[in-house]
Amino acid sequence: MWLEYIHLRQFRNYSDLQLVCDPHKNLFIGENAAGKTNILESIYYLSHGRSQRTRLDRELIGWEQPFATIKLQAQSHRHGGQVVLEAQLTLTPQNTLKTVFKYNGQPVRSRSDVVGKIPTVTFFLNDLQMLRGAPEDRRNALDSALVQYDPAHFKRMSAYQKVRQQKSGLLKQPPQSIDPMVFDSLNQQLSITGAVLIQARLDYLRQVHPMAAQAYARLSQCRDQLEMQYVSSIPLSDVLDMAQIQDFLYQAIQARQADEYRRGQVLVGPHRDDVQFFLDGKDASHFGSQGQQRSIVLAMKLAEIQLLKQQLQDETPVLLLDDVMAELDPSRQQMLLEHLDPGMQVFLTTTHLDNSLKLFLEGSGSVRVFEVAKGTVKETEIICKGAPDVAIASAQ
Amino acid sequence: MIYTKPLARLIEEFQKLPGIGPKSAQRLAFHILKRSEAEVQGFSAALIDAKERIGTCSQCFNLSCEDPCELCANPSRDHMLMCVVPEPRDLFALERTGEYKGIYHVLEGLISPIEGVGPQDLRITELVNRLTAPTTIQEVILALPPSVEGDTTSLYLSKVIKPTGVRLTRIAFGLPVGGDIEYADALTLTRAMSGRIAI
Numbered sequence: 382m383w384l385e386y387i388h389l390r391q392f393r394n395y396s397d398l399q400l401v402c403d404p405h406k407n408l409f410i411g412e413n414a415a416g417k418t419n420i421l422e423s424i425y426y427l428s429h430g431r432s433q434r435t436r437l438d439r440e441l442i443g444w445e446q447p448f449a450t451i452k453l454q455a456q457s458h459r460h461g462g463q464v465v466l467e468a469q470l471t472l473t474p475q476n477t478l479k480t481v482f483k484y485n486g487q488p489v490r491s492r493s494d495v496v497g498k499i500p501t502v503t504f505f506l507n508d509l510q511m512l513r514g515a516p517e518d519r520r521n522a523l524d525s526a527l528v529q530y531d532p533a534h535f536k537r538m539s540a541y542q543k544v545r546q547q548k549s550g551l552l553k554q555p556p557q558s559i560d561p562m563v564f565d566s567l568n569q570q571l572s573i574t575g576a577v578l579i580q581a582r583l584d585y586l587r588q589v590h591p592m593a594a595q596a597y598a599r600l601s602q603c604r605d606q607l608e609m610q611y612v613s614s615i616p617l618s619d620v621l622d623m624a625q626i627q628d629f630l631y632q633a634i635q636a637r638q639a640d641e642y643r644r645g646q647v648l649v650g651p652h653r654d655d656v657q658f659f660l661d662g663k664d665a666s667h668f669g670s671q672g673q674q675r676s677i678v679l680a681m682k683l684a685e686i687q688l689l690k691q692q693l694q695d696e697t698p699v700l701l702l703d704d705v706m707a708e709l710d711p712s713r714q715q716m717l718l719e720h721l722d723p724g725m726q727v728f729l730t731t732t733h734l735d736n737s738l739k740l741f742l743e744g745s746g747s748v749r750v751f752e753v754a755k756g757t758v759k760e761t762e763i764i765c766k767g768a769p770d771v772a773i774a775s776a777q
Numbered sequence: 778m779i780y781t782k783p784l785a786r787l788i789e790e791f792q793k794l795p796g797i798g799p800k801s802a803q804r805l806a807f808h809i810l811k812r813s814e815a816e817v818q819g820f821s822a823a824l825i826d827a828k829e830r831i832g833t834c835s836q837c838f839n840l841s842c843e844d845p846c847e848l849c850a851n852p853s854r855d856h857m858l859m860c861v862v863p864e865p866r867d868l869f870a871l872e873r874t875g876e877y878k879g880i881y882h883v884l885e886g887l888i889s890p891i892e893g894v895g896p897q898d899l900r901i902t903e904l905v906n907r908l909t910a911p912t913t914i915q916e917v918i919l920a921l922p923p924s925v926e927g928d929t930t931s932l933y934l935s936k937v938i939k940p941t942g943v944r945l946t947r948i949a950f951g952l953p954v955g956g957d958i959e960y961a962d963a964l965t966l967t968r969a970m971s972g973r974i975a976i
């Protein structure tokens with residue numbers, strides 16, 4: 382799978398951007414806040430059906446503009462040729478947002494119909510802090526990877542989310558005016574939709590775990606065993622089936638009813654679950670060094686690529702690397718770049734070219750380099766091959 | 778001010794209608810001005826007439842000029858079978874199929890805490906009264922959309938109807954207005970896998 386063309390209109394800081402992409406390596410170089418990440422965000426948006434930076438789609442529309450469009454054109458043998466995805470975000474005169482998604486020119490029923498059509502693996506700067514971050518960061522990373530592996534997960538999340546919103550709405554009322562039967566009806570639905578979500582996450586972790594452990598072993602070149610555990614508000618073990626998870630979840634919710642009434646919040650469910658990582662049995666979030674934590678994240682990403690490739694029947698996902706290279710030490714950079722499939726298309730952003738990036742660009746496969754500054758993107762020529770000193774010459 | 782006052786007022790009124798933006802409102806207003814006076818008289822009379830004569834049936838809360846409505850009063854309908862729908866438009870949709878021969882109960886909405894709609898805002902007490910008073914009804918069919926609100930209402934109704942001993946079923950209702958595709962898809966998945974939504 383590779384993206385051949387990107388067209389953005391009134392998207393973030395781009396009024397009209399058309400990019401012809403390289404099938405292998407695309408490098409965006411520019412200052413911070415120049416708009417490099419916006420380009421990756423547009424790809425992420427159509428791949429995931431949402432932005433990685435905001436829950437409010439209207440923030441994607443350029444300043445004081447009435448609409449934004451994103452169009453991606455890709456080549457895929459899995460789809461038998463060209464795939465075109467499009468999103469149109471329009472502000473109505475009543476200031477509500479209307480979103481239309483299209484797949485090969487045809488409007489689709491809902492955004493879930495475009496999710497996973499252009500599979501991506503993303504590795505962003507804040508992913509590196511995942512182990513030290515909040516449970517939400519690890520949960521989001523898990524769900525994002527899962528959506529690419531199994532696009533139906535998008536619907537699972539959105540179904541659960543809708544029930545949770547209704548329950549939150551109910552719990553905002555004063556406790557004495559909450560109808561206990563409405564509360565129970567929502568709890569029943571929360572345990573059904575929640576169980577599906579938990580089951581899917583457990584299945585994914587079971588699959589990704591051996592691959593991540595293997596990648597970690599290669600990365601760390603030591604005998605530390607990487608283990609991971611899904612941490613839930615309900616007791617979990619490997620023998621659980623969907624019905625049991627549902628029952629446990631329902632009981633756990635009932636057990637905290639008084640707390641939920643008092644605090645006016647939904648306290649139990651997969652929206653509060655977490656993933657814990659262990660090295661030789663020790664919690665890596667607390668006891669791991671920064672280097673070990675980064676290796677774990679990197680190992681997870683490599684496993685994600687491997688699992689996704691397997692799922693896509695050996696078609697490669699598109700890799701989005703935002704600002705992440707500069708933060709990795711040379712050995713980990715090399716490790717990441719070495720493990721990239723030579724056929725895999727990569728979009729990377731960076732503020733400067735360092736040696737390992739230069740080496741990567743110099744390696745096999747074609748390259749396009751784009752200079753990004755204040756909403757303009759200019760392709761620049763790179764002189765690489767055969768030249769002992771890697772340098773970039775501006776095309777102008 | 779571009780429009781003469783009566784025209785501006787007409788546009789304004791059209792714009793209050795659901796789904797009508799400024800452009801459509803303008804188009805409709807200009808269209809009205811092009812019609813003959815008799816046609817416009819007929820149109821305005823139809824509005825007033827509908828508003829004045831149509832009320833709700835005190836039994837099923839269907840829209841009707843009569844009380845009880847034509848459906849409730851019709852002895853050839855099956856009065857042992859009751860279908861619960863959110864809105865009159867859902868009743869009309871079911872009637873158009875011609876398949877259903879029983880009577881109805883219109884809830885006038887669905888339970889939705891975020892919109893501040895609770896059971897007390899719907900015709901649920903009236904529904905339970907119809908089932909507990911000496912009644913002909915032996916089976917209730919819930920025809921509620923596949924959405925969080927539709928499911929919450931179904932689950933709620935199953936709790937309040939169970940004690941009456943009346944048989945309760947829920948029909949697959951396609952995807953009518955108010956249905957939620959993503960939710961429905963995810964739940965179809967769930968039901969297929971767990972097969973145990975309690976109702």
Ligand SMILES: [Zn+2]
Nearest residue numbers: 834837846849
């Ligand atoms: Zn009636």
